[in-house]
Amino acid sequence: MTAPHDRPTAAELIESVREWLERDVAPAVDGRLSFHTRVAMNSLDIVLRELAAGNEMLQRHDAMLRSLDVTSDADLSAKIRSGEFDTSLADVLTSLAPVIEDKVRVSNPKYLLEN
Amino acid sequence: MASPQHAELEAGLGRVLGASRVESLRRLTGGASRETWRFQADGNDFVLQRVRPGRPDGLGCEPAVLSAAFAAGVPVPEVVVDGSKSTDLELPFMIVRAVEGETIARKILRDDEFAHARTVLASQLGTAAAKLHSIDHSQISGLATSDQLTMYRKVLDDLGEPHPVFEIAFRWLEKNRPLSEVACLVHGDYRLGNVMVNAEGLTAILDWELAHVGDPMEDLAWLCVRAWRFGGAFPVAGVGSYQQLFVAYEQASGISPHPDVVRWWEILGTLKWGIMCIAQANTHLSGVARSHELAAIGRRVCENEYDILTMLREVLV
Structure with a gap:
């Protein structure tokens, strides 16, 4: 799975650093450094979730672009801006919803309202 | 802890306040544009805000706004010395009574x-x-009157990172502007x-710092x-x-x-914060200030896309 590399995998390496931050660094610091340690742990959690999500989110994003007949987020943005989707903005939002939810699921899953 | 700079600042504070005894001077965390200090003068507690070196914008009209707010009965710290045009402490400053x-x-x-x-x-x-x-x-004098929607349109364009949800938000906000005739002092943050x-x-x-003239519902x-x-x-x-x-x-x-007007401003506010998240991550990515904290804020952009999506789906049916 990780060839040609040896274990630990990318995720396992990040996990090891995250564990060290939580176990050794966080209890030993306070104030600003403590806050910044939590920020660092949170960023590593984001990367771990992104790695775990694999290709599925990319595929959902591609499917959204295809369904709206655009080539990229930039293309879609330009077309929304020029008024091309003015009569179907609600439909565009419906198409975008699963992609935005994917992004939040990786960056901050607790933010999703269903949870 | 009393460095020569400390002693010099204490002496300066004594002079501008006409106080015989200045003590307990300590630095508080401040913003990017100014430093904040707390101290006692003749037994009373004060806070000093002083512009950081290399910030030509100074304090703007903030001391004047604060004084007007205090006079109007808004709970704000009382401005004791408006040093926005003074060189007594080298850089522009103001001293307020501590709250x-x-x-x-x-x-x-x-x-x-x-x-x-x-x-x-x-x-x-x-x-x-x-x-x-x-x-x-x-x-x-000097209060900004710029249109928020126009202003943030430009900020996003300058960042060069288009987001479809934000474009839908701009589109909807432009078409549904509230008919506001009121232009009053707005706090802005x-x-x-x-x-x-x-x-x-x-x-x-x-x-x-962000006080301006605009719609109170903002x-x-x-x-x-x-x-x-x-x-x-x-x-x-x-x-x-x-x-x-x-x-x-x-x-x-x-x-x-009016709830609909407040909702319009709440969608704009969410869009603004989303754009600010892009800008903060960009401060790191461009090398202006390398910081893992700023970098992480880039991944909060989508929280605002998510909230805009939720709010717009209620009004776009």
Whole structure:
């Protein structure tokens, strides 16, 4: 799975650093450094979730672009801006919803309202 | 801890205040554009705000705005010395009387000490907003009047990172602008984190750097943007209901906030914070200030896409 590399995998390496931050660094610091340690742990959690999500989110994003007949987020943005989707903005939002939810699921899953 | 710079600043503070004894001078965390110090002079507590070197914009009209707010009965620290045009402390400064209270949102939202404050804060913020919006701003020179939507359109374009949800938001906001004829003094950053709270509730409204002339509903809505609820379950500063805020505002001003207008400003506020998240990550990515904290904020952009999507799906049917 990780060839040609040896274990630990990318995720396992990040996990090891995250564990060290939580176990050794966080209890030993306070104030600003403590806050910044939590920020660092949170960023590593984001990367771990992104790695775990694999290709599925990319595929959902591609499917959204295809369904709206655009080539990229930039293309879609330009077309929304020029008024091309003015009569179907609600439909565009419906198409975008699963992609935005994917992004939040990786960056901050607790933010999703269903949870 | 008394360095020569400390001693020099203490002596300077004594001179500008006409005080015989200045002591306990200590640096507080400040913003990017200014440094903040706390000290005692002849037994009274004061806070000094001084512009950082290399910041040509100075204090702007903030001391004048604060003084006007104080005179209007808004809970704000009293300006004791307006040094915005002075060289007595080398760089522009102001000295205000210290106000006691907590500003850290997490503590205000969760600590037992603020249990009562949480029940009254939304109403108090409504009353204070009404008072600050009633200030006659014609005597204050230098207040910005720029259109928020136009301003943030340009910020996003300059960042060069288009987001489809943000484009839908711009489109909808442009087409559904509220017919606002009111142009009053607006705080511009009216939210949890910029207010001081004790066990009884609101003690001071701080951080007036973004004060400008605009629609009063901008302040009420910014207070409700989800980012400024800091995880709190309720819309107003995480602790109160729209109803509490609106009723208090109407009682103090005679103006009944229209929920649709507040919603328009809340969507714009969410869009603004989303764009600011891109900008903060960009500060790191471009190398202006390398910081893992700024970098992480880039991944909060989607929280705002998510909130805009949720709000717009209610109005776009």
